[in-house]
Amino acid sequence: MAYSDKVIDHYNNPRNVGAMPKEDPTVGTGLVGAPECGDVMKLQIKVNPDTEVIEDAKFKTFGCGSAIASSSLATEWVKGKTLAEALSIKNTDIVKELSLPPVKIHCSVLAEDAIKAAITDWKKKHDE
Amino acid sequence: MKLPIYMDNHATTPLDPRVLDTMMPFLTDKFGNAASRNHQFGWEAEQAVEQARKEIAALIGADPREIVMTSGATESDNLAVKGVAQMYREKGDHIITCVTEHKAILDSCKHLEKEGYRVTFLPVTDKGFVDLDDLQRAITDKTILITIMTANNEVGVIQDIKAIGKIARERGIIFHTDAVQAAGKVPFNVNDMNVDLASLSAHKMYGPKGVGALYVRRRNPRVLLTPIIDGGGHERGMRSGTLNVPGIVGFGKAAELARKDLATESAEMLRLRERLRHTLERELDEVYLNGDLEKRLPGNLNMSFAYVEGESLLMGINDVAVSSGSACTSASLEPSYVLKALGVGEDLAHTSIRFGIGRFNTEEEVDYVANRVIEVVRRLRDLSPLYEMAKEGIDLKSVHWAAE
Numbered sequence: 001m002a003y004s005d006k007v008i009d010h011y012n013n014p015r016n017v018g019a020m021p022k023e024d025p026t027v028g029t030g031l032v033g034a035p036e037c038g039d040v041m042k043l044q045i046k047v048n049p050d051t052e053v054i055e056d057a058k059f060k061t062f063g064c065g066s067a068i069a070s071s072s073l074a075t076e077w078v079k080g081k082t083l084a085e086a087l088s089i090k091n092t093d094i095v096k097e098l099s100l101p102p103v104k105i106h107c108s109v110l111a112e113d114a115i116k117a118a119i120t121d122w123k124k125k126h127d128e
Numbered sequence: 129m130k131l132p133i134y135m136d137n138h139a140t141t142p143l144d145p146r147v148l149d150t151m152m153p154f155l156t157d158k159f160g161n162a163a164s165r166n167h168q169f170g171w172e173a174e175q176a177v178e179q180a181r182k183e184i185a186a187l188i189g190a191d192p193r194e195i196v197m198t199s200g201a202t203e204s205d206n207l208a209v210k211g212v213a214q215m216y217r218e219k220g221d222h223i224i225t226c227v228t229e230h231k232a233i234l235d236s237c238k239h240l241e242k243e244g245y246r247v248t249f250l251p252v253t254d255k256g257f258v259d260l261d262d263l264q265r266a267i268t269d270k271t272i273l274i275t276i277m278t279a280n281n282e283v284g285v286i287q288d289i290k291a292i293g294k295i296a297r298e299r300g301i302i303f304h305t306d307a308v309q310a311a312g313k314v315p316f317n318v319n320d321m322n323v324d325l326a327s328l329s330a331h332k333m334y335g336p337k338g339v340g341a342l343y344v345r346r347r348n349p350r351v352l353l354t355p356i357i358d359g360g361g362h363e364r365g366m367r368s369g370t371l372n373v374p375g376i377v378g379f380g381k382a383a384e385l386a387r388k389d390l391a392t393e394s395a396e397m398l399r400l401r402e403r404l405r406h407t408l409e410r411e412l413d414e415v416y417l418n419g420d421l422e423k424r425l426p427g428n429l430n431m432s433f434a435y436v437e438g439e440s441l442l443m444g445i446n447d448v449a450v451s452s453g454s455a456c457t458s459a460s461l462e463p464s465y466v467l468k469a470l471g472v473g474e475d476l477a478h479t480s481i482r483f484g485i486g487r488f489n490t491e492e493e494v495d496y497v498a499n500r501v502i503e504v505v506r507r508l509r510d511l512s513p514l515y516e517m518a519k520e521g522i523d524l525k526s527v528h529w530a531a532e
Contacts, residue, residue, distance in 0.1 A: 003443070011443060017511055034529035035475035035514055038437055038454060038463070042513035060513040064439040064454075068511065117530070 004099035010069035018058040028122025030114040039063035043114035066104040070111035137486030144334035150381040154374035162371045180380025187383040189317035204327035204342040205232035208304040211353030220270035226250040227469040255420035256285035278310035282466040283419030284428025293322025312386030335382030339375030398426035407498040427485035432476040435515035436508045444504030453480035
């Protein structure tokens with residue numbers, strides 16, 4: 001499998017690796033995938049409650065190079081966006097940006113799911 | 129030390145330069161057809177083929193007349209399984225094999241199932257062995273063939289071929305073994321081990337690709353096969369087709385070298401393998417050996433690096449050629465069926481790496497590979513949410529995963 005230069009770049013220099021405290025009310029955490037499937041992504045966002053702007057994002061991923069690149073890219077993209085804007089990110093945008101081959105499309109789907117799960121988690125905290 | 133380093137010697141091996149030297153004349157001036165009976169070119173080719181056949185036979189303790197040349201071990205496996213099934217159809221319709229066999233065996237057996245044969249796929253233990261009691265119980269009066277590989281291509285586990293051969297002999301059943309990974313690496317003798325049919329491949333023992341052999345026992349018992357390729361009646365009617373003279377000559381030389389150096393070479397493979405294993409186990413936590421340690425090919429190391437997906441690990445050690453049991457590296461997008469059969473969980477199967485140490489690997493290369501793996505595993509674990517969760521004391525099995 002030949003990887004695109006962008007995938008290799010994200011794999012070698014992943015952006016925004018790390019973790020934020022899950023209990024923090026300004027943090028939303030999305031954990032998607034399963035170890036048995038070979039892919040698990042954890043994506044976290046720190047959101048300003050007044051503006052609903054994502055001020056910071058962190059990720060950790062267990063998965064192939066394309067999965068790592070997809071989640072790394074997702075954190076880059078959501079930073080500075082409002083929740084509504086972040087929700088409009090589509091997996092096909094990730095596929096295009098990283099030139100993912102068809103067998104790796106599920107990595108981009110997982111990254112989109114991770115963004116959505118993190119936003120859902122944050123909203124749940126704020127509805128309460 | 130030259131990069132990249134090749135350490136995937138179960139997939140294929142580099143051609144030994146001494147083998148190439150032996151082959152060269154037959155790729156140039158000595159181009160004759162071994163079946164040409166009435167001129168110098170043909171005689172030369174035939175003589176070279178017969179010399180090679182002697183060497184291949186000597187490697188496994190056989191008679192040269194028992195060696196049928198093929199295009200490779202996939203063909204040998206097909207010929208053994210389908211050839212016996214068709215020839216002995218009157219006698220029975222039952223075949224016994226095991227779940228960790230190479231696809232050439234499994235798919236040949238599945239093909240026969242569609243033609244009405246019955247096949248028992250024996251399970252293996254968590255170390256990778258066929259249980260001999262299971263084998264005994266599976267035998268019926270309709271069993272015509274038992275086919276169990278000698279050494280596994282993924283986990284390197286070596287079956288008790290002698291005991292399986294003895295059971296087959298006592299019950300009057302033909303016994304085939306795929307000896308592709310074992311021949312030339314560990315002692316293998318068709319008479320000591322009661323083997324009736326054995327598949328061999330040249331390119332797994334530093335010979336050329338595109339040539340293999342099937343050992344077919346001539347006496348006690350005499351094994352007959354229905355050919356799967358019809359034509360000019362070459363190879364005593366069992367495999368028609370013009371002989372691949374340069375390939376066979378190379379195979380012969382490769383077999384000769386493997387036989388002469390077997391003891392010293394396998395000791396060196398084992399030393400390097402253990403050096404690699406000890407370094408990885410010393411420097412990394414949560415690494416697991418897949419398959420038995422003792423009854424194992426000396427050059428094989430198959431390990432799972434928990435919480436690190438195999439393909440991403442391969443990507444990190446991109447100047448080292450090894451392979452992974454991860455789904456992402458397979459055409460089927462399923463993790464290794466061999467590891468699954470050993471009861472390795474899918475989570476760990478995704479993290480497995482197979483190292484295949486060969487004749488041309490050096491201690492310096494082994495140390496380089498070990499260091500690269502250690503470095504990349506550490507880096508990817510820092511990136512792994514699973515490693516983080518495990519370190520926090522979370523039982524990953526108790527987590528409700530969204531994708532399940």
